[in-house]
Amino acid sequence: MARARTTFDPFNALAEPKRRALLEALVVKELTVNQIVEIMKWSQPMVSKHLSVLKQVGLVSERKEGRYRIYKVNAAQLKPIQKWVIQFEQYWSNSLDHLEVYLNEVQSKEVKDG
Amino acid sequence: MARARTTFDPFNALAEPKRRALLEALVVKELTVNQIVEIMKWSQPMVSKHLSVLKQVGLVSERKEGRYRIYKVNAAQLKPIQKWVIQFEQYWSNSLDHLEVYLNEVQSKEVKDG
DNA sequence: TTGATATATTCCTATATGGGTATATATTAT
DNA sequence: ATAATATATACCCATATAGGAATATATCAA
Numbered sequence: 001m002a003r004a005r006t007t008f009d010p011f012n013a014l015a016e017p018k019r020r021a022l023l024e025a026l027v028v029k030e031l032t033v034n035q036i037v038e039i040m041k042w043s044q045p046m047v048s049k050h051l052s053v054l055k056q057v058g059l060v061s062e063r064k065e066g067r068y069r070i071y072k073v074n075a076a077q078l079k080p081i082q083k084w085v086i087q088f089e090q091y092w093s094n095s096l097d098h099l100e101v102y103l104n105e106v107q108s109k110e111v112k113d114g
Numbered sequence: 115m116a117r118a119r120t121t122f123d124p125f126n127a128l129a130e131p132k133r134r135a136l137l138e139a140l141v142v143k144e145l146t147v148n149q150i151v152e153i154m155k156w157s158q159p160m161v162s163k164h165l166s167v168l169k170q171v172g173l174v175s176e177r178k179e180g181r182y183r184i185y186k187v188n189a190a191q192l193k194p195i196q197k198w199v200i201q202f203e204q205y206w207s208n209s210l211d212h213l214e215v216y217l218n219e220v221q222s223k224e225v226k227d228g
Numbered sequence: 229t230t231g232a233t234a235t236a237t238t239c240c241t242a243t244a245t246g247g248g249t250a251t252a253t254a255t256t257a258t
Numbered sequence: 259a260t261a262a263t264a265t266a267t268a269c270c271c272a273t274a275t276a277g278g279a280a281t282a283t284a285t286c287a288a
Contacts, residue, residue: 015129016276020198027202033235046277048236067234067285075205082203084134085196088141091189130246147265160247162266181255181264 010081013057018042019050023073026060030072124195127171132156133164137187140174144186 014020018040025031025039036047051071054060058077062069128134132154139145139153150161165185168174172191176183 009129009131011125011131011134012129015123015126017123017125018276020125023202027205034233043278044235045237045279049276052236064284069235073202073205075202078199078202079206082196082199085192085199088137088187088189088192089196091141091187092193132246148263157248158265159249159267163246166266178254183265 008057010057010059010077011084013053013059014081016050016053018046019054019059022047022050022054023059026071027073027075030070032068032070034068036071122171124171124173124191125198127167127173128195130164130167132160133168133173136161136164136168137173140185140187141189144184146182146184148182150185 014023021040022036025036031039033044033047033051036042036051037044040047051060051062055062055071058074060071061074062071064070128137135154136150139150145153147158147161147165150156150165151158154161165174165176169176169185172188174185175188176185178184
């Protein structure tokens with residue numbers, strides 16, 4: 001079987017880098033489709049399709065205004081993702097950040113190997 | 115073109131629910147492949163393949179011990195994901211909803227530009 | 229009405245993938 | 259050496275895309 005559906009899972013929706021970029025643009029301010037097209041330099045159908053995925057998982061919402069559709073981020077839908085990630089937070093130590101840990105590992109490895 | 119490679123992007127690695135389940139199991143304690151097979155009731159190759167993806171993006175690390183490979187979570191690799199999500203945190207805060215934030219930004223921009 | 233603009237959708241293709249089965253590789257035990 | 263165990267990998271297939279091109283739909287303008 002192929003990959004699981006991206007369409008019903010926010011994790012999956014975010015797996016596509018373009019969609020993350022889209023959210024980053026939209027969080028600054030709500031935009032119409034064509035404004036996104038201009039900003040992103042993507043084709044219009046491409047923008048519409050990615051927006052459609054984001055809408056299906058609730059990460060953006062859309063309202064109609066005349067010919068325009070105005071999209072905005074629904075950031076609350078990111079909360080479940082953060083909650084999932086936070087489960088693991090205790091396992092990356094507070095006192096040392098990852099870089100330090102990494103450097104220490106490299107250092108002790110060099111000491112051991114050298 | 116098909117979907118972007120899952121193999122080099124932690125977001126993509128987490129897009130697969132089975133891999134998230136795997137991390138949840140591993141964060142409790144490190145496990146060998148066969149222990150995971152028993153716990154998860156997945157086929158051995160399936161476990162190995164998902165572990166391989168997680169390893170490639172650095173979300174797990176592996177050490178060899180005799181015939182066994184012991185896998186453990188490298189939770190620090192989740193930090194970039196959390197950082198990405200946190201960018202949006204102010205927008206799901208209770209005190210301000212997105213519209214208010216937007217209006218404030220527009221207002222200050224107008225003040226600056228006007 | 230006719231045309232222009234804004235957006236969504238349909239159709240197509242190429243491809244990365246998830247899962248299964250079989251097999252390869254490594255290590256330990258006899 | 260041979261067998262058994264632990265794990266990874268190769269191969270195959272079905273499928274869900276992502277993207278492009280063309281088209282449909284909706285709204286506004288003349």
